[in-house]
Amino acid sequence: MGISGALRRTTRWSAAHAPWSAWAWRTTAFTAAAIPMALPAAAALVFFKAAPLVLLVALFLTPLLTRLQRSRFRELLEREIPAVAHGDRPLRPRALLARLRSESTWRQYGYHLLVSPLAAIGGAAIVLAWACGFAAAAVYGWSWLLPLEHGGPGWTRSYDAVTALGALLLLATPWLAAALARLDSLAAAALLGPNRSKELERRVEDLAESRAGVLDAADLERRRIERDLHDGAQQRLVALAMNLGIARATLTDLPPEAKAVIDEAHREAKEAIEELGNLVRGLHPAVLEDRGLDAALSGIAARAPLPVELTVELARRPGPTVEAVAYFVVSEALANVAKHARAGRCRVEVRRAGDLLRITVTDDGVGGADAARGTGLVGLRKRVGSVDGTILINSPLGGPTVVTVELPCGL
Amino acid sequence: MRAVIAEDSVLLRIGLVKVLEMAGFEVMAETGDAEALLAAVAEHEPDLALVDVRMPPGFTDEGVRAALMIRRQWPATSVLLLSQYVEERYAADLLTARAGGIGYLLKQRVADVEEFIDAVRRVAAGGTALDPQVVAQLLLRRGGADPLERLTPREREVLALMAEGRSNAGIAAQLVVGESAVAKHINNILAKLDLPPADADHRRVLAVLRFLDGSS
Incomplete structure (x- = not known):
C-alpha cells in the first residue's frame, strides 16, 4: 500500500515534469519569450553613442516594457509582479522629470538593460538545448534517413551514447528552463515590483488620508447633530420655557399650589435649556463653525468659574477638524483646571507658528496633574493624537501647571 | 409702540408675539428672514425690531x-437681537x-x-x-495698559451692568446696594476714565463705549 502509493506519486510527478508536460512547455515558452523582450536593450546598445536620446526614449518606453514583462510573468508563469504606481499622467515635462528622478524607474532600467539580455541569452540557450536534445536523441533516425558515408544504419556504441545524451538533455532542459525562470522571477520581483519601503510609505499615506477622512466625517456628524438639536429640541425648549414664563407672568390669580407647579416647570425648562446648551457646546458649537476659534474660546473662557486671560492670534483659520480639536483641548483643560487645580487664575494662549497651532494653558494652581491618571487628560491625549498633535503636561507638585498642545495644521 | 419680528422658528415666533403684546407693543409684521424683515421695517418704520441672528438662507x-x-437707514427703529450664542x-x-436703541441677548x-x-x-x-454673557466676554478681553485697569472690581461690576443697559436703580437692585452708592461708583468710573465733563447720560454712554471699544 505504502509502496504502491509512493510509486503512484512518483509516476504522477514524473508525468507532470516530463519533457512533454505542460509545465515543460510553459517554462520553455516563458524563457523563450524573453528573447524579443531584450530587443530594446539590444537597440540601446547599438545606439549607445546617442545616450541622451536613448535615455529619453527609454523614459517613454520603460512603463510599456515593464507592463509587457509583467504580462509575460502573469500569462506564462502565473506569477504576479505587483505594479508600481507610475502616476501615469499625460506626458508633461514635469511628469517625465519626476519619472526620471524616481528610484523605481532606475530599478526598471536595471532589469530591462541587464537582466533582460541575460534572460534572452538564457532563453536562446534553452531553445538550443531542445534542438540539440531532439537532434541527438533522434540520431538513429537521421542516419536511417540520410545515408552516411560510413555505411548505413547499424547499432554502434557511439550512436547509443549520442542518443542517451540527447534523451538526458531533453529530460534536463525543462529543469534548466525552470531554474532560469526562477532567477528571472527573483530579479523581476526586486527590480520591476514596488520597493518595500516605498510601498510602506504609500500605505502610510493612504492610512493618514483615510484617518483624516474618518475624523472629518465624525466632525461633520457632530456638527449635524448640533444643528439638529439646535433647530429642533432647543427651539422647542425655549418656546416651552417662554410659554411657562408667560403663564407665570399672566396667571396671577391662580391658587399657590398651581403657581408653584408652574414655577417648578419653568425652572426645569430653563435648566433643560442650559443642559442642552452645554451638551451642544461639547459636541461642536455653532459659534466655532460660524466665527472660528477666537469667538468660540472667548465663550468658554467667559463661562469658566475662574478668571481666564485669553489670547488668540491666528492669521488664518485652521481646518475645521483642527479647530474642533483645539476647542476641545481648551474646553477640557479649563474644566480640569476648575475641577482639580484649585487655581486663582488661568491663561490660555492660542498661536499659529507656521504649520503648527500651539495652545498653552497655564494655571497657578497646586500642580501634580498626571496624564496617567484622570480620564480628562487621557481623553485630551487621544483627541490630540487623532490629528498627530503632541501634548506636554508640566505640572510639578505645588504648581504651576502648564499644558502645551501642538497641532499640525498645514495639511 | 410698534414692533416687527424676524424669527424663522414658528414656535418661537408665536411666543415672541405674545410677549411683545404683553409688553404693550403692537406687532406689525412677523417675518422669517432678513429680506422680509427689511421690507417690513421699510413699510412700518416700527419703534422696535426683534431679530433672530441666525436666519435663512445662510443660517x-x-x-x-x-x-x-x-x-x-432707519435710525428711529431700535433693534433687539436674539442669538443662540x-x-x-x-x-x-x-x-x-x-450707542442706544440696541440690544443683544441670548435667545434663552x-x-x-x-x-x-x-x-x-x-x-x-x-x-x-x-446679555451678561456678552459683558463677561468683553471683560475677558481686557488686559494690559488700559484705563479700565484702574477700576476696582466693584467699579468694573457697575460698569458691566451699565453696559448691559441697566439704570442706577437696576444696578443697585442687582448689587444689593443703595442707589447713592451706585451713583458714587459711577462718578468714580467717569473720573477714572478721564471722560470730559458733560451731561451725565452722555458721559455714561461714553464710558460704556470705551468699555466696549477695547474688544474690537
Whole structure:
C-alpha cells in the first residue's frame, strides 16, 4: 500500500515534469519569450553613442516594457509582479522629470538593460538545448534517413551514447528552463515590483488620508447633530420655557399650589435649556463653525468659574477638524483646571507658528496633574493624537501647571 | 409702540408675539428672514425690531447684517437681537454706529419673561440691553495698559451692568446696594476714565463705549 502509493506519486510527478508536460512547455515558452523582450536593450546598445536620446526614449518606453514583462510573468508563469504606481499622467515635462528622478524607474532600467539580455541569452540557450536534445536523441533516425558515408544504419556504441545524451538533455532542459525562470522571477520581483519601503510609505499615506477622512466625517456628524438639536429640541425648549414664563407672568390669580407647579416647570425648562446648551457646546458649537476659534474660546473662557486671560492670534483659520480639536483641548483643560487645580487664575494662549497651532494653558494652581491618571487628560491625549498633535503636561507638585498642545495644521 | 419680528422658528415666533403684546407693543409684521424683515421695517418704520441672528438662507449672521442696515437707514427703529450664542464683536459692531436703541441677548433669556420685557422696553426707548454673557466676554478681553485697569472690581461690576443697559436703580437692585452708592461708583468710573465733563447720560454712554471699544 505504502509502496504502491509512493510509486503512484512518483509516476504522477514524473508525468507532470516530463519533457512533454505542460509545465515543460510553459517554462520553455516563458524563457523563450524573453528573447524579443531584450530587443530594446539590444537597440540601446547599438545606439549607445546617442545616450541622451536613448535615455529619453527609454523614459517613454520603460512603463510599456515593464507592463509587457509583467504580462509575460502573469500569462506564462502565473506569477504576479505587483505594479508600481507610475502616476501615469499625460506626458508633461514635469511628469517625465519626476519619472526620471524616481528610484523605481532606475530599478526598471536595471532589469530591462541587464537582466533582460541575460534572460534572452538564457532563453536562446534553452531553445538550443531542445534542438540539440531532439537532434541527438533522434540520431538513429537521421542516419536511417540520410545515408552516411560510413555505411548505413547499424547499432554502434557511439550512436547509443549520442542518443542517451540527447534523451538526458531533453529530460534536463525543462529543469534548466525552470531554474532560469526562477532567477528571472527573483530579479523581476526586486527590480520591476514596488520597493518595500516605498510601498510602506504609500500605505502610510493612504492610512493618514483615510484617518483624516474618518475624523472629518465624525466632525461633520457632530456638527449635524448640533444643528439638529439646535433647530429642533432647543427651539422647542425655549418656546416651552417662554410659554411657562408667560403663564407665570399672566396667571396671577391662580391658587399657590398651581403657581408653584408652574414655577417648578419653568425652572426645569430653563435648566433643560442650559443642559442642552452645554451638551451642544461639547459636541461642536455653532459659534466655532460660524466665527472660528477666537469667538468660540472667548465663550468658554467667559463661562469658566475662574478668571481666564485669553489670547488668540491666528492669521488664518485652521481646518475645521483642527479647530474642533483645539476647542476641545481648551474646553477640557479649563474644566480640569476648575475641577482639580484649585487655581486663582488661568491663561490660555492660542498661536499659529507656521504649520503648527500651539495652545498653552497655564494655571497657578497646586500642580501634580498626571496624564496617567484622570480620564480628562487621557481623553485630551487621544483627541490630540487623532490629528498627530503632541501634548506636554508640566505640572510639578505645588504648581504651576502648564499644558502645551501642538497641532499640525498645514495639511 | 410698534414692533416687527424676524424669527424663522414658528414656535418661537408665536411666543415672541405674545410677549411683545404683553409688553404693550403692537406687532406689525412677523417675518422669517432678513429680506422680509427689511421690507417690513421699510413699510412700518416700527419703534422696535426683534431679530433672530441666525436666519435663512445662510443660517449664520443674517440678523446682524440686517440690524446694521436698519441702524443706518432707519435710525428711529431700535433693534433687539436674539442669538443662540454671543459673539462680542457683533456687539461692538452694533454699538459703533450709535450707542442706544440696541440690544443683544441670548435667545434663552426670553424664558424669563419679566426681565425680557424690561429689556425690550429699554431698547425700544433708546437704551441698551447687553446679555451678561456678552459683558463677561468683553471683560475677558481686557488686559494690559488700559484705563479700565484702574477700576476696582466693584467699579468694573457697575460698569458691566451699565453696559448691559441697566439704570442706577437696576444696578443697585442687582448689587444689593443703595442707589447713592451706585451713583458714587459711577462718578468714580467717569473720573477714572478721564471722560470730559458733560451731561451725565452722555458721559455714561461714553464710558460704556470705551468699555466696549477695547474688544474690537
